[in-house]
Each structure stands twice: as structure tokens, then as C-alpha cells.
Amino acid sequence: MHYRELKEAxxxxxxxGAPFEVVEIPVRGNMIRMFKNAPPSVRELWLSTAAYGDRDYLVYDQDRLTYAQAHAQVNAIAAWLFEQGVKPGDRVAIAMRNYPEWLLIYWACVSTGVAAVGMNAWWVTDEMEYALQDSAPKVIFADAERLARILERPSMTGGAKVVAVRTEAPTGVIPYAEVIAGGGAMPEVSVDPDADACIFYTSGTTGVPKGAQLTHRGCIANLLNMGFSAQVQGxxxxxxxxxxPNPAAAPIPAGLLTTPLFHVTANNCGAYATTAAGGKLVLMYRWDAGEALRLIKREKITAMSGVPTMARELINHPDFETTDTSSLMTLGGGGAQLPPDLVGKIDGQVKTARPNTGYGMTETSGIITAVSADFFVDKPESCGPAMPSFEVKCVDDDGETVPPGQVGELWVKGAPVIKGYINRPEATAESITDGWLHTGDVARIDEDGFIFIVDRKKDMVLRGGENVYCAEVEAAIFRHPSVAEATVFGAPDERLGEEVGAAVVLRPGMELTADELRDHLGGLLAxxxxxxxxxxxxxxxPRNASGKFLKRQLRETLKPEAAA
Structure with missing residues (x-):
């Protein structure tokens, strides 16, 4: 394989003097790696795309917006927000499915130094209330389903103005049409590279989500890391x-967004990369492999990325062989490791596309590593080398670096690492040491610098790319009066990688069925x-000497077919 050439490239x-020159700069008291030629903020990125004018930008069902139309709406949203008294440093929440408006609102926020709060669209009322009270946005944009939850408990808004998107606006709620009706120009502001670009929530190990502060510098660094990955491997x-390669022969990118925009996979990786290149983003109401094939053919999709199960369902779909997928150049995903067999299947079954993946976290604004094509096929169990704006090391339980090739917890440091978690200084201090983010993943790094994730240190289930923290589910189970003991862990699942499993012991004399417990949890958890x-x-x-439940033993002995 071409590892010597990879090092040269x-x-x-x-x-x-090179396009991706890396320098060390002081940020929040630490020297970190950053690209010298990076624009200072996401504002510059968005404004630069006005040059794409009449090109298609956002496609959803029968709706189609050009870059010029998108810029007009983004300008109008930004102007309206400032008329409402929103200013740089404030927050605006986006609570909706992957509608075109999600991205228009997002670009309006980040272009004016306002932090966009990405609300998980699967949250139930309690979870929404927690995040809104935690982030205290000045304005909330909500679609029909999220608006219904807000109206269930209006106090959760904390007095924020609420805008209804793609639904009727009841009394006291502002219609989206009113927001954009006035037009207006993009406000003139200077955005600090270390200002929050967005707040994305990650499930908390202590039972409540944490609002990760992704900075402008971090989001831009992630975009350049992705561009670098494609160029260096090519x-x-x-x-x-x-x-x-002949750059002139490359088509204008067309990306199919299959995962929610409140995650870095779809937003910081999918939307940013395609937007920066003047490409077209095609949005789906929900994942459906047959619909994805139809859109790939209709919109000449060049890249589809999602969680690994999506790529598998696409190539296993009965219509796959008869659908024209010749526009596809890359197919892969993030959010979970692609099983090695799937890497080979993508490479063999999709004639024009090469497999790709990235490993990253909300806390790194997107990818830490990336790998594709020949390198991925050669090392299908690896997630690739760390990108240039990162330093990486594997450490033991004392935080000491382990020798090359040995297993330890992966720590990373660089521009994409988040500033911290809002309102959670203890959680921030626990996760970041002198600029080094503790990923919670156990890894080894081989002689070529390729990283292999071998286990998770965090008590977490990775279900189809969604992090489910066991403590959060356990806390909800224990709110049922019949439960004496409970522990939650990941059960292997062919489609999603892992499913959530729970071992429960009831109080003496109590009775409870699985359906009754799930009904109880339905009001507390997504x-x-x-x-x-x-x-x-x-x-x-079973417990160990320190009283902790032996989850591994339970995972190995409890069989899915014996579950309720």
C-alpha cells in the first residue's frame, strides 16, 4: 500500500506556504494546532457561497432553493433576529426535523455571532424543557411536533419568542413567513473565532445532557480537516x-443528508463540506433506503454518508441493482465504526463509489480521523489517521502516554476541541485536561499513524450512531417505584450495532411487565x-468488590431471546 507516499503527500x-499549512497558536491558555490559512469564522464561509448564485442548494421533497434564494432568506432571518434584540453571544434554538429552514436559520445565527442551539428532535417534553432552560435561547424556531411539546408546557420557553416553521402559528407564536417577509441585509458584525458557533447536546453520563460549545475556529478547522483528508489521500x-486526478472532471457535489442536523455528522461534516464547495444538499423526511435510492438517481447524488446500517440497507435493498447509482463517488458513514465486511461490500458492489469513514465526536466539532478508498480497503478495521489540526496520544489510567502500538484511552488536542459544556464547569474539567480532550474511547495507533478503536471506556451504548448513556436510562428506570436494582448496557444488534438492554430486579412483592416499564420510560426519555x-x-x-454492577458479565450471559 501507499503509506510512504501518504507521508510524503x-x-x-x-x-x-502550502494550502494546509499548520501552525501552533495560543487558545484558552494552551498552544494548539490550527490551519494558518483558515478563515476566522463561519461567517466568512457562508458569505463566500453567495458567489454560487443560481446553483441548486437545498432540495426537500418538491422544494428547491438556489444559493441566491437561500442567501435572501438567511439575510432576512439575521436582520429579523437583530430587530428582536438578539445580539452576538446570544443563543437561538432550532427544534425541528431536517427541513431546509433548519440550515437557513443556522447560517443566519453563525453569520452574526449568535450561537445556534441544536435541539434533538427526538426529545420528549422533559428533555426539551431541560435543554431550553439550560441554554436560555432568546428565540426558538420549532416545527409542528416540537411546537406541540412547547405548548404542552409553555413555561419551558423561559419567555423566549417562538417561531412556527411549516405549521400554523397559534396565538402568541410568530409564523416563519413573518420572519422572512421583511427581507433585509445581513447585519455587519465581527465574529470572534472563539465565540460559540453552536451548542449541540450530548447525552450525559450523569443522567442529563450536556451542551457542548463548538466554536467558530473549531467548526472551520473541521471543514479544512475534511478537505485535507480528500486531498492527501488522492x-x-x-x-x-x-x-x-483531474479536478476539472469532478462534478459539482450533491450530498444526501440522511442523519439529523442537530448532530455534527450531518451538520459540521455533511452540510459544511457540500456548502463550502457550492454543492447541492438533498434532505429526507426520515431515513428510507428505497427513497434514498430514488433520490440518488433523481438528484445525481455524489456522496451519501450516514450511520453504517444505512449503507448496508442501501446496497441490500431489492431496488439497488436496478437503480442508476453511477453518480455516487463516496459511500460510507460515521457515528459508529463501519464493520470490515461492509467496507469490502461497498467497494465491490457500488461500481463508482469508494468507501469512506470518519471517527469523531460532538466534542471535536466533527472528525478526528478520516480514511477512504484504497487505504480503508487495506485497513478496514481502522478509522484512519488523525487530521493535521490534532495532536493525539493513548494514555493509561494515570494519564501517562503508553508506548506506540499499545492500547490506552485516546486523548486529542487541537482547534476543533470544544470550549467546554455550558453551565457545567466540573464536567468540562473532567473531560478536558490542559487542552487534551479525553475521548472515552480505548484505542491503539499503528506504525503508519492509523488509529484503531478497540473498546469504549465510557458507560455508553452506541445505537445506530446515537450515543445513549447508560446512567441516563438507569436514572429513568429507577423513577419507577417497583424497581429495586437496574443496570443498562449495550446488546449486540446486527442492524444498529447495539441496542439498549436493561437487567432489572423488582422490589419484593412488586409486579411489573416490560411494556409497563417502557410506558413509564416513554414519558421521560426519547x-x-x-x-x-x-x-x-x-x-x-452481580457486583464487583467496589459495588459496581458487572455489566460485561450480564452482557455475556443474558441472551436477547430470553428478554422481555
């Missing part, structure tokens, strides 16, 4: 084969967090 592209292959597998046990749960 890497050095060339990051050298002084250049390495060109050096090895002598066949140079649907994807509710255990699919529930085992009711008669004996106390």
Missing part, C-alpha cells in the same frame, strides 16, 4: 500510481433510549 500539503495515490431488551431477574445483580 502529508508533508507537502501541511508545509510552510495525492498519495497519484504519487504511487503516476496517474494524477424513544431510541428506551431498552429494546429487558431482563427481569430474581437474584440480585
Amino acid at each position: 502529508w508533508s507537502e500539503l501541511t508545509a510552510p 495525492l498519495a495515490v497519484a504519487k504511487a500510481t503516476g496517474v494524477a 424513544r431510541h433510549k428506551i431498552p429494546r431488551y429487558i431482563w427481569f431477574l430474581n437474584d440480585p445483580l
